Amino acid sequence: MMAPAEGVAFFPSLTAGMAVAQALVTQLAAVDPARTSVSIEAAEGMWSKFGLLHRRPSGG
Secondary structure, eight states: OOOOSOOSSSSOOOHHHHHHHHHHHHHHHHHOHHHHHHHHHHHHHHHHHTTOOOOOOOOO
16 A cells, blocks of 8 residues: 655645654564553553543443
8 A cells, every 4th residue: 555745735744754753663562461551550640640631421
């Protein structure tokens, strides 16, 4: 699949760069899944601590 690097405005598209970043993170996470889980929990804890993560209430 090909994705253009140009955007519709004055800014370049981030599609290709984000795809590469996600591929790298996925591979790094696979190296040590237990450490990855701990790191994710710590990051989510910081997001909650500083009020940066607003989740929608679950349920009806």
